[in-house]
Each structure stands twice: as structure tokens, then as C-alpha cells.
Amino acid sequence: MKMVGLTKMANFVRNTTAICLRASKVTHVWNPAVPVRAIHTTKTQNDLMEFFDVKKNWNESNIRVGRAWRLDELRIKSNTDLHKLWYILLKERNMLYTMEHECNQRVKVFPNPERIDKVQESMNNIETVIRERNVAYYKLETGETGERPVEEVVNLFGLPEKLHKSEYYIPKFMNTKWVKSYLEHGFINSLSVKKFYRLYKEKQYLDNKRSKTRDYNHVQQLLKRFPNLDMEALKAQYPDVDIEKAKRTKKARGHFDPKY
Incomplete structure (x- = not known):
């Protein structure tokens, strides 16, 4: 009896599906090249209005905002959270620059200009935390900091200067243009x-x-x-x-x- 009941139920489901497909007359083609995402967190409005503040703050003279992110708060966050927070602050900074330019064009007072400084301070703190983690990682793996080496040199005015070394496509001794003007011609001496x-x-x-x-x-x-x-x-x-x-x-x- 149980097998007969299951067979009838399967036939009912199969017939119902066939009737629905014939009624809709829709042919579904599966394309494996197109990714299918069941859920996403992107905002629905991705237009130029994201460069402006919300409309309720356009005519405000004082906007209540919080403080900047501190170093001790950022050190306990993961790299993924820091990466997300960086782009949130980047969008906020672009929005503030746009609103400041728009207020200057309309000869209006830009409310709370210290918001730009707070966002920039937060971004600088994120860079500091990421640099600390990179230095700790390279010291653990290679025994070095991983930072660009710095050398004390003398510039063309005879003053000491810190030079951050970088890669060049030609070695120093083969760069005749630099050697002749810097050493042979005696610019320093x-x-x-x-x-x-x-x-x-x-x-x-x-x-x-x-x-x-x-x-x-x-x-x-x-x-x-x-x-x-x-x-x-x-x-x-x-x-x-x-x-x-x-x-x-x-x-x-x-x-x-x-x-x-």
C-alpha cells in the first residue's frame, strides 16, 4: 500500500510540473558561463548620487558625527574587516570632497568640515595597522621588516637626505647621464x-x-x-x-x- 501511494504522489507531481511548463510556454536554457548568485549585499542604487550626502543633510548647518577610528580598535579587527572599512571610508571621503566642492560652488557653508580630517585620520590608522602586521609577518618569515630600505645620501645642494631605494631598469654604474653630472662633474663638491x-x-x-x-x-x-x-x-x-x-x-x- 505504501509503494502504491508513493507512486501516485510521484505521478501527480510529474503531471503538475508538465502542465505548468506547457501553460507558461517558457524554455529555460542553462548557460554555465553565467554565474548564478542566490544573494548579494550590493546596494540597489549605484548611481552618481552616492557621491552626495543624504538629502536630509543638505540644508543642515550642523551634522552630528562620531570620532575617528583609533589604533587600539583597529588592531583587534581582521584583515577582511579592515579591507571593508577602508573602502567605506574611501567612499565617505569622496562624498565629503564632493559636498565641499558643491558648497563652494553655491557659496554656502560646508557643515562640519572636520569630518574630512576624521576620515583621513581613520585611513591613516588603518595603514599603520596594516604596516605593523606586514612587518610582523616578514620578521617572522624572513627575519627582515619587508619595508623599503632607506639610505642616507647627499643631494645636489650638499644637504643630507633620506633616499627610499627602488628598482631601476639600469644599474647606477651604467647610468652615464647620472654619473657624469653627479660625480664626475663634481656637483656635490x-x-x-x-x-x-x-x-x-x-x-x-x-x-x-x-x-x-x-x-x-x-x-x-x-x-x-x-x-x-x-x-x-x-x-x-x-x-x-x-x-x-x-x-x-x-x-x-x-x-x-x-x-x-
Whole structure:
């Protein structure tokens, strides 16, 4: 009896399916080259309006926003989450730049311009976290950081400069254009470069001397106005100033007998 019932049920289902197909008169062709996705999370509206803010914020003068992503919050996220968050922040930054340009074109105030700084800070923090993970991975696998090597060189003005090494299609000793102008012609050791470097060092020395003089005079005025000033805090704030020497000057005494 059970086998007969199952046979009748199978025949009923088969006949019902055939009737539906004949009624619809639709021929389905399966193409294995076209991928079939049962579900997707892409937004339905992928037009140019994504470069603009939502319409309810267009006439607002103050938009409440949160803070930037911190490093300790990003370090506990996976690489997939960081990758998704990066593109979310990228779209947000493009939207903010578009709204800022549109407000400038319409001579309106762009609300909360600090949003751009917060987004940029978050993106910089993501790059920092990813660089930390890359350095840790390369140190574990190869014993090196994996970063681009940096070398201290002297530029054409005779000043020290940090050069990030990169690959070139021709070696240095075969690059006659660079060798002749940089080494053989003596751009580094020429009289013009030496004169420039001497004047540059003199300017640095004078700027440093003026800065120390300003701090020394400021400390004297502080000692004159506030005789009970905390000396430890003053030394911590002005480590390059001789506090004991400044105490003995006439500018620091004022119209009273100092207690120190």
C-alpha cells in the first residue's frame, strides 16, 4: 500500500510540473558561463548620487558625527574587516570632497568640515595597522621588516637626505647621464654647493641662537613677575636655559628682593 501511494504522489507531481511548463510556454536554457548568485549585499542604487550626502543633510548647518577610528580598535579587527572599512571610508571621503566642492560652488557653508580630517585620520590608522602586521609577518618569515630600505645620501645642494631605494631598469654604474653630472662633474663638491652649505649652516646657527635668546629673556620676565615660581617646572619647560644664571640678572629681580 505504501509503494502504491508513493507512486501516485510521484505521478501527480510529474503531471503538475508538465502542465505548468506547457501553460507558461517558457524554455529555460542553462548557460554555465553565467554565474548564478542566490544573494548579494550590493546596494540597489549605484548611481552618481552616492557621491552626495543624504538629502536630509543638505540644508543642515550642523551634522552630528562620531570620532575617528583609533589604533587600539583597529588592531583587534581582521584583515577582511579592515579591507571593508577602508573602502567605506574611501567612499565617505569622496562624498565629503564632493559636498565641499558643491558648497563652494553655491557659496554656502560646508557643515562640519572636520569630518574630512576624521576620515583621513581613520585611513591613516588603518595603514599603520596594516604596516605593523606586514612587518610582523616578514620578521617572522624572513627575519627582515619587508619595508623599503632607506639610505642616507647627499643631494645636489650638499644637504643630507633620506633616499627610499627602488628598482631601476639600469644599474647606477651604467647610468652615464647620472654619473657624469653627479660625480664626475663634481656637483656635490663644487664651490657653489660649498658656499650654499656654509650659508645654510650659518642661517641654522643664527636661528638657533635667536631661539635660545628669546627663551632666556622670557624666563627672566617670568622670574620677575612670579617670584614664587616652581623652578622644577620651569626647568622642564625650558631645558636649554640656564635658570641659575637667569636668577642673578637685573631683569629677573624687579623692584623687590628675590627669595632665591
